[in-house]
Amino acid sequence: MSAPNIANCSLRELRTLLDENKISAPELAQLFRARAKQYSHLNAFLRINENDDYHPAAGNFLDSLPIAHKDIFCAQGEKTTCGSKMLAEFVAPYDSTVVENFRNAGMNTIGRTNMDEFAMGSSGEHSAFSASRNPWDENYVPGGSSSGSAAAVAARLTPVATATDTGGSIRQPAAFCGVTGIKPTYGRVSRWGMVAFASSFDQGGVIAKSAEDCALALSAMAGFDERDSTSLPQPAEDFTRQFDQPLSNIVIGVPKEFFSDGLDNKVASRVQEAIRQFEKQGATIKEISLASVKHAIAAYYVLTCAEASSNLSRYDGVRYGFRPTENNDSDLTTMYEQTRTQGFGAEVKRRILIGTYMLSYGYYDAYYRRAMKVRTLIARDFEQAFTGCDVLLGPTTPSPAFALNAIADNDPVAMYLQDIYTVPVNLAGLPALSLPCGFSGALPVGLQLIGAPLAESLLLSVAHEYQKQNDYHLQMPAGVQ
Amino acid sequence: MTWETVIGLEIHVQLSAESKIFSPASTVFCNAANTQVREVDCGFPGALPVLNRRVVDCAILLGTAISATVNQRSEFARKNYFYPDLPKGYQISQFEYPIVEHGEMWINGSQGEMRIGVTRAHLEEDAGKLIHDHWATSSGVDLNRAGTPLLEIVSEPDLRDINDAVLYASEMHKLVRWLGICDGNMQEGSFRIDANISVRHPGDELGTRCEIKNLNSFRFLEQALHYERERQINLIEDGGTVVQQTRLFNTASGETRAMRSKEDAHDYRYFPDPDLPPLLVDDAWIAEVIATMPELPRARAQRFINDYQLSSYDATLLTADKDFSDYYETLLAQLATDSEQRNQHAKLCANWLCGDFAALLNEHKIEISASKIDIAAFADLMRCLINDTISGKIAKTVLLKMWDSGEHASIIIEREGLMQISDSSALEKIGNDIIAANAQQAQQYRDGKDRLLGFFVGQMMKATKGQANPEQANEIMKRLLAQ
Numbered sequence: 001m002s003a004p005n006i007a008n009c010s011l012r013e014l015r016t017l018l019d020e021n022k023i024s025a026p027e028l029a030q031l032f033r034a035r036a037k038q039y040s041h042l043n044a045f046l047r048i049n050e051n052d053d054y055h056p057a058a059g060n061f062l063d064s065l066p067i068a069h070k071d072i073f074c075a076q077g078e079k080t081t082c083g084s085k086m087l088a089e090f091v092a093p094y095d096s097t098v099v100e101n102f103r104n105a106g107m108n109t110i111g112r113t114n115m116d117e118f119a120m121g122s123s124g125e126h127s128a129f130s131a132s133r134n135p136w137d138e139n140y141v142p143g144g145s146s147s148g149s150a151a152a153v154a155a156r157l158t159p160v161a162t163a164t165d166t167g168g169s170i171r172q173p174a175a176f177c178g179v180t181g182i183k184p185t186y187g188r189v190s191r192w193g194m195v196a197f198a199s200s201f202d203q204g205g206v207i208a209k210s211a212e213d214c215a216l217a218l219s220a221m222a223g224f225d226e227r228d229s230t231s232l233p234q235p236a237e238d239f240t241r242q243f244d245q246p247l248s249n250i251v252i253g254v255p256k257e258f259f260s261d262g263l264d265n266k267v268a269s270r271v272q273e274a275i276r277q278f279e280k281q282g283a284t285i286k287e288i289s290l291a292s293v294k295h296a297i298a299a300y301y302v303l304t305c306a307e308a309s310s311n312l313s314r315y316d317g318v319r320y321g322f323r324p325t326e327n328n329d330s331d332l333t334t335m336y337e338q339t340r341t342q343g344f345g346a347e348v349k350r351r352i353l354i355g356t357y358m359l360s361y362g363y364y365d366a367y368y369r370r371a372m373k374v375r376t377l378i379a380r381d382f383e384q385a386f387t388g389c390d391v392l393l394g395p396t397t398p399s400p401a402f403a404l405n406a407i408a409d410n411d412p413v414a415m416y417l418q419d420i421y422t423v424p425v426n427l428a429g430l431p432a433l434s435l436p437c438g439f440s441g442a443l444p445v446g447l448q449l450i451g452a453p454l455a456e457s458l459l460l461s462v463a464h465e466y467q468k469q470n471d472y473h474l475q476m477p478a479g480v481q
Numbered sequence: 482m483t484w485e486t487v488i489g490l491e492i493h494v495q496l497s498a499e500s501k502i503f504s505p506a507s508t509v510f511c512n513a514a515n516t517q518v519r520e521v522d523c524g525f526p527g528a529l530p531v532l533n534r535r536v537v538d539c540a541i542l543l544g545t546a547i548s549a550t551v552n553q554r555s556e557f558a559r560k561n562y563f564y565p566d567l568p569k570g571y572q573i574s575q576f577e578y579p580i581v582e583h584g585e586m587w588i589n590g591s592q593g594e595m596r597i598g599v600t601r602a603h604l605e606e607d608a609g610k611l612i613h614d615h616w617a618t619s620s621g622v623d624l625n626r627a628g629t630p631l632l633e634i635v636s637e638p639d640l641r642d643i644n645d646a647v648l649y650a651s652e653m654h655k656l657v658r659w660l661g662i663c664d665g666n667m668q669e670g671s672f673r674i675d676a677n678i679s680v681r682h683p684g685d686e687l688g689t690r691c692e693i694k695n696l697n698s699f700r701f702l703e704q705a706l707h708y709e710r711e712r713q714i715n716l717i718e719d720g721g722t723v724v725q726q727t728r729l730f731n732t733a734s735g736e737t738r739a740m741r742s743k744e745d746a747h748d749y750r751y752f753p754d755p756d757l758p759p760l761l762v763d764d765a766w767i768a769e770v771i772a773t774m775p776e777l778p779r780a781r782a783q784r785f786i787n788d789y790q791l792s793s794y795d796a797t798l799l800t801a802d803k804d805f806s807d808y809y810e811t812l813l814a815q816l817a818t819d820s821e822q823r824n825q826h827a828k829l830c831a832n833w834l835c836g837d838f839a840a841l842l843n844e845h846k847i848e849i850s851a852s853k854i855d856i857a858a859f860a861d862l863m864r865c866l867i868n869d870t871i872s873g874k875i876a877k878t879v880l881l882k883m884w885d886s887g888e889h890a891s892i893i894i895e896r897e898g899l900m901q902i903s904d905s906s907a908l909e910k911i912g913n914d915i916i917a918a919n920a921q922q923a924q925q926y927r928d929g930k931d932r933l934l935g936f937f938v939g940q941m942m943k944a945t946k947g948q949a950n951p952e953q954a955n956e957i958m959k960r961l962l963a964q
Contacts, residue, residue, distance in 0.1 A: 074527045087526065094520050096527055195526040200755035228529050229757050307755055310559050313570020314524040318622060336563055359561070359750035368752060 003031055004481050007156035008474065011213045014065055014159060025064035026052055029108045032066045036111060036157040039480055042138070043130040044152040046071050046081060048111040057106030062220055067102055068158040070149050071112040072119060073204070074193040075099045082195045083115040083127040083145075086315045086322045086343035096193020097225045098162055098204050105220040113148030113161055117345045118312065119169055119197040121145050122418040123407065126347045131404060134176060135477040137442055140401040143173030143418075149207045150177040155480040160208040160217045164194060166201045167300055168396075168422025171434035174207050175396035175446020178436040180463065180473055181207040182214045185453050186429035187232035189218075190225030196311040198304035199230070201426045210473045211435060211463035215239035218456065234454060242461040248282035250462060251389045255290045258394030258421050258448075266440035271395045274437040274447045277469060278393070283462075288385050288392070292377040293424040297416060299374035300423040302358050302367045308348075309355030315343060350412060379428040386452040391462050394421055396434040396446035421448060431456045435463045436472040444472070485683045486710050487690075488646045488676060489638035492653055493631050494663045495607070495671040496539045502606045502630035503530030503573065514612070514623040522628045524568030529756050532557075536604055536630040537762060539662035540580045541770040543632060546660055546777055547599050549584025551767055557604075557757040560749045565622050566609040574633075576751045579603035580760065586636075587779065588652050590645040597649050598637030605631050632662070638677065638687070643706045647699050650674055654699075659778055659803040667697050674702050679723070680713045688713070689723040693730050693737055705730040709737050781806060788820075789813075789827035798835045805849045808856060809834055815860040816867075830863055837877060841884050853887030854880075862890035874947050875899050903950045905957060908941065911949075912961045915940045926962050934959060 006014075006023065017023045023031075029052055036048045045068065057063045074080045074092035081087045095103075102109070116126035124132040124147025132147040134140040135155040142151040146163035150173030153161050163170040165183035174181030182205045189204035196202060206217045216239075223236035254275065259268060279285055317323030317339030324338045344352070358367040385392060398420060407414045425432040430450055437447035447466075451459040467473050501508055504521040520528035544551040558576035584599035609627035613620045634653065640646045654672055657663040664671050674696040679688035693709060696702045708730075713723050727746075728737040776784075782796040791799070800806050812830055817823040838859070842849060862879060865871050871879060871894055882893050894900055902908060915937060916923045926933040937958040941949050 074525075080526065082526065090526070092527075093525065094528075191527070192529055193527040196756075198755070227531060229531050230755075306752060310561050310571050310750070310752070313561060313563065314526070314568065316563060316565075316570060318565045319523055319568060320525070332565065356750065359752055361748045361750075364750075364752070 003035065004156065004476070006031060007035055007159075008209075008476055009159070010210060011062070011065060011159055011208070011216050015061060018064055025054075025056075025108065028064065029066050029110055032110050032158055035155070035480075036152070039135075039155050039157060041133070042135060042151050042155055042157075043114055043127075043132045044142075044148045044155060044157055045111045046083075046114050046129055046148065047079065049109060052108055053110075054106055054108035055103060057104060060105045060220075061216060062102070063106030065107055065160075066110045066158055067107040067217070068111050068113050068149065068152050068161040069099060069102075069109060070115055070146055070162050070164060072115060072164055072195045073098045073162060074195070075109075079112070080195065081129070082119070083117040083129065084344065084348070085128040087195075088128070088322065090321050092193070094193060097190035097227065098194060098221055101221055101223070102162070107220075110158055113146070113152050115148055116145035116169075117348050118195065118308070119145040119164055119166055119202070120308070120347050120351055122168065122172055122415050123147070123402070124151075124173070125404065126345055128345055133404070134401050134443070135480055136178060136401070136444060138479070140403055140443065141176065143176035143397075143401060145169040146173050146181070146207060150174050150179055150181065153177070153179045153207050153209060154477060156476060160206055160213055162204060162221070163207045164202055164204050165422075165426065166197050166203075166304060167426050168419040170205045170207060171396050171422050171432060171446065171448060172418060174434040175436075175448075176401035176444065178439075178444030178472065178475065178477075179207055179209055180211050180214050180433065180435045180467075181205065182211075182218060182433040182456065182460065183425070183431065184218065184222055184456050185232065185431045186426075187230050188222045188234065188431070188454070188456070190223075190228045190231050192225055192227040198307040199311060200307060201300075201304055203426075210467055211433065211460045212240065212243070212467075214433065215243070215457075215460040215464070218460075222456075232454075237457065239457050239460050242457040243464050245461060246282055247278065247462065247465050250283045250391060251286055252278055252283050252462075253286050253288040253385050253389030253392045255288050255293070255385070255392060255394055257290050257293050262398045262417065262420070263395060264399040264440070267395050267397070267399060267445050270438040270440065270445040271393075271447055274466070275393065277466065281465060281469065286389060288389065290378070290381045290385060290424065292374065292381045295374045296378055296424040296427055297420055299371040299378070300419070300427055301354065301416060302371035303375065303427075305351045305355035306358045306368055307355070309352045309359065312344075312348065312352055315340065317343070347412070375427045378424050382424075382428045382430060382450075390452075391455075391459060392450040394448050394450075396421060396448040400440040400443035400445055425450055429453070431459055433459055433463055435467065438472055482682060484680050484710075484714050485641060486643065486706075487638050487679050487681065487687060488640035488643070488706065490636045490640070490646060490650055491675040491677070492634045492650065493673045493675070494634060494657050496536050496630040496632055496662055497664055498533055498535040498539070498630050500533055501628035502533050502536050502604065504628050506628065508629050512625060514621070514625060517625040518627070522568065522624050524570070530573060530754075532757065532760065533630065536632075537580070537760065537766075538770045539630075539660075540602060540604055540632055541762065541767055542660045542662055542774060543602055543634070543657065544581035544584060545767075545771055545774060546656060547584035547586055549581045549599060549602070551762060552578065552580055552582060553762050554578065555580040555603075555760045555762075557754045557760065558751045559754045560751055562747050562749060564608070565620070566611050566624075566627070568609065568624055568627055572606060572608065573754055573757070574605035575603035578759075580762070586649060586652060586656075588645065588648045590648050591642045595645065597639045600635045600637050602632055602634040605633060607631050643703060643710065646676070646706060647703050650702055651699055655778060655801060659775065661775070661803075670697060673697050676702060676706055676709075678706055678709050678713070680710060680717070689725050691723065691726045691728050691737075693728050694740065696730055701730055701732055704735050705737055708735060712737065775803065778803075778806070785827075789824055789831070791827060791831055795831045795835060798839070799831060802849070805834070808849050808859075811856045812860055812863070815856060816863055826863065826867065829866065833863065833876075833880075837880055841880070853885070854883050855887070858883055858887060858889045865890050865894060869901055869903065869950060870894060871899055871901050872947065872949075872951055874942075874951075875901070899948060901950045902945050902948045903953060905953065908945075908949055908953060908957050909961065911941060911944050912937075912957050915944065915958075916961055923962060934962070937962065
């Protein structure tokens with residue numbers, strides 16, 4: 001089997017290759033590492049491991065299979081940069097639960113993937129190190145903030161990659177790169193050791209080629225963790241447990257608000273085609289309304305910026321991380337100012353400023369408190385929707401990937417609107433995934449499925465049924481074949 | 482024109498817990514810098530706080546002891562500001578929804594029994610410490626204290642008298658130690674007071690207040706309040722106005738000086754901490770904690786008065802400290818099993834504990850738990866007094882020896898031959914010798930100079946090195962002199 005063919009294998013196929021000794025674990029990792037180096041111009045990886053990094057866990061399905069980690073998960077003794085100059089030289093003194101879980105499953109870490117700085121961004125262009133490129137067209141962005149994880153899976157540089165999603169950071173790049181990505185219910189994956197952006201939104205998840213691969217990886221990743229007070233008490237589960245059930249009992253709700261004026265025609269067509277396929281497979285389609293989601297973007301940016309302004313206060317140059325060498329003898333305030341002025345990028349500074357303002361005396365009620373009310377309303381809208389539907393469906397993004405540098409740095413709102421269909425889910429803490437549903441020219445289009453709390457297994461099984469009927473998720477960008 | 486002082490106190494109580502409020506790091510005082518620091522305490526990226534249940538138990542105990550509402554739902558918030566001793570750039574505290582509200586303390590103050598309202602008590606974490614004297618051009622950060630659990634107890638501005646304010650603080654100090662939720666060590670900063678004070682003419686609106694920060698002794702509290710009261714009155718009488726300020730007390734000069742005024746106060750940008758879900762305390766949890774609640778000092782003092790017929794003064798002394806009070810109760814229990822007998826000995830034991838023993842503890846500045854004299858040894862001493870083996874005077878000597886060695890009283894008495902002489906024939910012989918040697922005084926006594934009896938009894942005590950039974954000595958001398 002050729003290297004590209006092996007690289008395009010599912011986790012089950014790779015498991016079989018290993019079990020039948022068609023390839024050894026070190027050879028498999030080497031194959032992906034070599035590809036990662038070969039396609040390094042995609043800037044999907046920030047660092048590629050030179051050596052194997054795993055402890056065999058015989059009997060575990062994931063044992064010896066390669067994985068890449070978004071550079072937001074701490075791993076003891078390793079750099080964890082979070083895409084920022086602030087943490088460019090930071091070596092984590094402890095393991096995140098996510099890294100620990102995959103290590104316990106025996107997975108072999110092949111490297112660290114690129115990301116928008118502190119997970120703030122929707123294009124990958126806000127990485128302090130380099131902008132990742134979309135493997136389907138290198139002049140286009142892969143989306144963000146999990147830009148490197150999505151690009152790496154799309155280019156078949158790793159079979160699976162960890163990612164995080166605060167307002168769409170798993171689903172939007174998965175959509176732009178033609179791969180499958182799931183953001184679980186808030187609290188399912190431990191945040192211990194995952195660098196915080198907005199704590200009440202941040203949720204770890206995975207990006208892989210298919211829903212099945214996502215389910216297999218997520219089964220090792222999720223589960224209660226006493227070190228994270230917001231962790232849900234649900235134990236780990238086998239997320240493939242609902243697979244291979246017919247869709248005839250499934251009611252899919254289609255929120256009309258997700259087909260608003262800003263939606264690209266071709267994206268709309270692909271999503272309509274997906275709806276027809278689900279219908280053909282026996283699902284019942286029902287139009288619904290989520291009246292409050294029109295306020296989602298505003299509420300989302302108020303709340304996430306507020307939390308970020310506080311979460312990022314710890315980067316003060318005192319204990320670890322970046323601290324300018326000049327001005328070292330001056331006063332404390334200058335040290336703070338220079339550390340944060342030079343250590344943070346423009347987008348991060350913008351959000352810290354917005355958040356600081358929102359929380360300031362006299363503004364708190366008008367912004368933060370009101371946004372919290374909107375958050376409650378949106379959660380209620382979803383709750384209501386799930387009384388009559390099993391799954392909600394819509395486009396993941398309003399358009400396919402846009403060109404690099406297409407959205408100017410001085411027009412942040414245009415960038416923020418990229419998240420219009422993804423942020424309502426984070427406000428409500430629900431599980432959602434994005435899977436490829438066709439193309440707009442050369443660029444993939446993503447379909448979003450949203451579930452009720454803890455409905456990951458159902459979501460993944462519905463996506464899996466869809467992927468049984470087409471091969472969008474198996475198509476490889478021409479440049480990496 | 483008379484001035485009225487209005488005082489409210491905020492007391493920061495360091496809670497007795499083995500680990501920090503949000504991390505498993507130890508809270509032991511004074512270890513090498515930055516050795517008691519976990520990921521959360523250092524504010525590492527991705528580190529998350531997990532609430533220590535013990536600190537909630539402490540808050541429930543205090544809340545119940547001051548008849549407060551223990552809120553079934555409270556919330557942790559972030560207080561944001563930059564300082565090198567604050568590793569996360571925010572302090573986790575309770576703001577809008579504290580765990581304890583609407584309590585009261587009773588003090589026996591200037592107006593007799595007085596109720597002082599307690600607005601709230603909330604949980605929060607302490608900050609680290611800056612070290613300035615080690616290097617010429619830079620400062621160091623020690624994060625051992627960062628994350629140490631604190632309970633901040635805020636009183637209503639109900640205090641009108643500086644002595645009452647000091648009394649309230651010392652009663653609170655006594656209570657938190659009694660409950661076992663704070664070691665009360667003020668030098669180490671386990672109990673720190675911020676005092677809010679303003680002055681006004683009686684009946685006027687409240688005056689502008691100043692807050693004096695970080696007072697770590699009752700004497701400093703008193704001095705600072707006196708200074709600040711005078712300062713504000715003088716300022717107003719000279720035509721000035723008090724500016725709302727945070728002030729620091731200089732322990733050397735006894736003066737307060739401005740630290741910052743309201744205009745440059747921080748905007749702390751409080752908001753609910755998204756890393757910590759609301760703290761839910763159900764009835765079962767509260768009941769579980771209340772089951773461990775000791776009898777409170779005021780209730781115990783009242784019981785001592787009722788059951789043991791102790792004076793209010795003795796009862797207060799015997800409930801000033803829980804270990805001391807428990808020592809007393811155990812002592813009584815060891816002396817007698819039936820309550821009637823116990824009540825008989827109650828006064829004697831109270832006198833000895835509050836008198837000579839307390840004096841020794843004070844003199845050596847040690848806690849009763851650190852004394853070598855255990856309860857069994859002390860009970861032995863009391864028994865020797867009760868059955869007249871020794872006199873009170875000898876008992877004082879024996880107690881001193883016990884203090885040094887920790888031995889039981891009877892062992893010392895036996896070894897040193899300190900038993901009381903109750904053999905009347907022996908005492909009569911000594912008596913006759915004394916009368917023979919002091920014939921002149923004996924004649925004067927017989928001529929009616931009654932008070933000379935004391936002289937003769939004194940001579941007998943001297944001759945027996947104090948071992949004569951004093952009552953018997955009295956009786957025998959009286960009888961012999963009359964012959």
